[in-house]
Amino acid sequence: MTIFPDEIVANILTRLPPKELVRARVVCKQWHALTSEYIFLHTNLLRHNAGHPIIGGFFLNDEIHEKFSYNTIHRHGSSLDLSYIPTTADTAQSKTYITSSCHGLLLCRRRRRIDGELGVYRARHYVCNPATMDFVEVDIPAGAGQYLNLAYDPSKSPHHYRIVARGHDGIRVYSSRTRSWRTAVRYDGCHSPFAGLRHPRGVFWNGSLVWAMLSPRLLRFAIENGELSEMPLPPRLRSEVWFHAGWVYAYVGESGGHLQVIGYTDEERRTACFDVLEMREEEKEEWTVLYRVDLTRVKELHPGDVRVPRVTLEHFSWGGAPLHVVRGPGETGRHGVLFFSVPGKIVCYDAESREVSVVWEDTAPSPPPSHFLSYTWFNFYAYTPSLVRL
Template identity: 30%
Template sequence: MKCQGGGSFPDEVVIQILSRLPIKSLFRARTVCKLWHRLLSEDYFVHLYNEESVRNSMVVVEVSESLDSVPTFICVDRSRGVSEFSLDFLNDRVKVRASCNGLLCCSSIPDKGVHYVCNPVTREFRLIPRRERSMNRFHPDGEPTLVGLACDLHARTFSVVLAGYHRTFGHRPDGTFICFVYDSGSNKWRRIVSFQDDHFTHMSRNQVVFVNGALHWLTGSSSYVLVLDLRYDVWRKMSLPEQVSCGAGTRAYLLELDGGLSIIQISEGWMIIWALKDYEMENWQVVDKISLRCIRGLVPGIFPISQTSEYLFLATHKQVLVYQRKSRVWKEMYSVKNGSMLPLWFSAHAFRSTIFSCK
């Protein structure tokens, strides 16, 4: 296929083909000609590529064999299998705290309070400026309770949210929930104060969903969804379906499903997938009910990580599984060969490959 002639833009058929390539293949294709090289800076192509990418949900997992070992990051793709990727371009030892639309928010392990936002496929990153005051007023251990990343593909902006309970030195937490929001457009932090009394498990902290201009966390008791509306800087609560209740072997998790909110309810024998069909009216509907008979022995330690209308990724202590919703087939995508310090679900995040500059 030649790229000649007086046209200023490749043929639409070529654009459609290129927009479906894996990101590494797309970068190699840029060397074919000047027009193809220019594609990655064209708004139309970037929008088209990202729209295709958001339909392919993946999983990013950090694997550590020991506390002193350098962590290995892997990406699990349903169609392309498992691949390793590195965050060494950050020149720091980091852990992934949040993921959204192809960007990762990472915190420095040796230097608390240092955060990066990066795109691991383009190897671009931004060092988030430190706030004027130290993070050690968060409780506990100087770390924010909640870390959220909101990446708007259309506006090409992102926000980083650090939230937690404020404490006066020498005293117990006073219940004041303080939130700091970094805006990439202004390159500044803003502060939001609320009065919350919410608790979160490790998994509910990790599973933050950005939809409708807001970040959403499921509370540890699974009694409601805590919402931070970034348009108005307001915290509020969203109710769950009455049928969703935890306890006695039942658990619930918050995920994204085709651009909306979804609740995954897991019991001993079944996994029920709820979708929020009407955001304003908070109308939840059951969209799938999955038997767990084939993986009965894994049920107590299985955690859903990401999903689409076609498949669902789940992680156990040592495995990453995919469930094909149409064929109802389970498949092991990855398994830890050696011992691992932490279970895979502990550091697993939903991910997708997009062209998004975070500089």
């Protein structure tokens, strides 16, 4: 096994599909060491995606309506499920749902009954890697809060992840390295900095968690030093009259090491044309236009959806909602794609060719339409395979 240099062996192994690579890495210590390096994993994924954005598929997660599925976007992609997480006596009647995801790792929860007569429930939480079928149960201490976010950066620390728990009186952080929690921030519940939160799901970016607020601003928590601060939106989006101008905060996410936001006015909503803005890691709170999006073709595919009677924060006037931005490689992010939900479908929009393809379609009988369609960006979990062992 050692007659070839590491460079040649690594070059051969990068040509294996992710599923076969998981098996190959247990052949010998040399292969396991080579395939555990982040640069190797990155090269392997790029090769199998032919230079396109690195994403293997997406999870759709709706605990309220008890819906859950994984959907691959590649013709030869592998199916995934979480059935390898064992069922315990107190979780036998519950399903597994995703609470947070980050660079190939998932934070999942299963409800467990602790008082059968009173119907009192808590949850078991697991950090898992679907590609390697590894999982670790994490104990969430009482008072830590129910709003949990996974923070994991394989390029900087491939075997260290954190869980950020936001409660009514502070923020606690769990470290996989110490297997313990620490209190990072304390605040008065009556004067919480999270008042006016858009949604409890945060976005991990550049060592921080970022939350969208209902007012035109972002709230940032630096995990290492525990600092809470506000991040500015682009000038055109933080006008004092933003609400009266009909501005809608549609999406905040991370891709390729950059933070992306989508916001649009009433006029942009009606024409289905808007900008995807991004903040780069090396820049100091400066926003640039990543993509100029024209979704006219999506409107043409769904002409009956134009007359939606009411515009909400989650939906365009023509019935679509942005779900996820996948930034293309390189400085300009070319070959990027955007995922949108339209009634009955999830579509993929190529930012360069402007082509639209359907990547998921509801199979539930209609009418009535399935609640599974009502996905906003925080119910959509893009998945990138990772070979890290927990």
